[in-house]
Amino acid sequence: MDVWRITLAALRRWYVLLPLLAVTGVMAIGAGNRVAPEYEGQAGAMITPERIQGEVANPYGSITNANEALGIVLNSVDSRRTIMEQGLSASYEIGVASRSTILQVSVRADSPEVAIATGQAVLDLAAQELATRQTDAALPAEAQYTLAVLDPPAVTAIVDTGSVRVQAVVGVLGAGVSLLVAVLFDDIVGLWKRARARGSRRSAKRARDEKEAASDTAAAVAEPAEPSTDAVDDPVSATEEPEAPRSRDLPRRRSEPAPAGPRGPNGNKHSDHTGLTTASPSINSALINTNEWVWPGDQSLEEAIAAEEEPRRRRNPFFDPEFTKRQLEKKSKRKDAPEPAEDVESTSGTTTSSGAAQRP
Template sequence: MALLRRWYVFIPLLALSGWGAVMVGQGVRPEYAVEATAVLVAGPGASDVDGPYGGRESTSEVLAIVLDSAASRDLVEKQGLERDYEIETQERSSIIRLDVLSDSESVGTQTLATVLQMSEQELAARQDKAGIRPNAQISLQVLQQPAVDEVVETGKMRNMAIVGVIGAAFSLLITLLFDDIMGLLRRRLSRRRERRPQPATSASEMPEAAGVDPSETSASDAPVPDYAPAPSRSKT
């Protein structure tokens, strides 16, 4: 009932809340989910020296640990790229999957490209140090180049929903408060009118109030007193 009575307050506030939600949604930039896939490949040559990482399966796991370290992430961040990339490996598999979520498509793809380059350098440096010939070294072959897999807009819809719900709640609250204030003022005015003294009616207004013209009243119409005047005494 309060919303029906104060619709002229609730509807503008609700419209203002909707406008605010739209503006917030336009201000949120979409995020780009970038993915890349690589596989470890053994060299065609044979080596008499054991690899620093063992076989290809264990190499993928150790390589993921190295790239997931704080030092590697700091190095990526110093280049202005995303440090919150993710590395996924599977047990008994030489496949490595990389993904990152970034506000910029170019920054996301460059982040994974840098991580892949760091992986190749790490593999070559460790195997060179171990004395493994280049044709016998395990190398990283990129199966899927870094590319945008999905444009994520969940943050935009979430912010719009939050602003819309909060705005509608405040609109309802303000409307109810306004209705209560107006009702309180109305009750106070009515009480003041009841307490105000009514003006007394004068004698000259009584004939008019009764619908009688004062000019038509005569002396004969005046009320006769119930007593008779006392007789006057004459002097002899």
């Protein structure tokens, strides 16, 4: 099913689609309200240089290298696991600028208290990391880098992206299911209507047949068959055989010769297909090869000639149909002409001589 048919089905079943879409909207709003918003907190700190020059080199090198190394350590999996073990949120990000001593902490949690506590725990973990690594290098406290809090953790925004995401998912799924239900309902209704129309046609046909059968039965009962009086009044006609049809009135096969018939209007012997004995074989083929049987009166000789002329005219533009017609008429007249007088006299003389010879 293409998009156009789905659209037409949805428009036809709008009374099914619209309530389902309304239910989907209510469900999406309810699902979004059940999702708790997230609270975003921000905190800032700076790494301060040592107060005195130590005798041992600092393991971090420069103060900017210490800031970059601290950002890598705080973003590691171990640091996040440590924060989660304290029951806080692991959804935090450490922002460190290149060649800078500023450290930015961004936290996202389900409640403002958790967001603030997570930010403070991250700053404490950063200070501990600085002190532990420098102490292990045998640097005195005055010669170590320290962490100074510039912006204490605080909630800066309430984020509703989770609820919006849930509403979008519920809305898309609900709209798809609603459209599917509307299209299926349209298909079911169409099948039911077609089955009902088919049953109605069968019932109407059955009723019509029963009515016709009842009318035929009533007519047979109301008008009984009367005996024929022809056999009683004319006993001779009952034994007579019907007159056999003439051979020229019956159809013939194309392989059989045409019987004799009445003369046509032009003096020809035949005026229908039975006169094809005077025509050329090509005209006979044009007329009777299209069927096994040839019926009298189907086509006149002039129509047969016209039918034969058409393909010849297309093949040969110099073909003269009038000349062919005259030749056919001459041939027909020669075949219909009486026998010569000499043959008649010789025949009569032979008869006379034979008769005289028989006389005593």
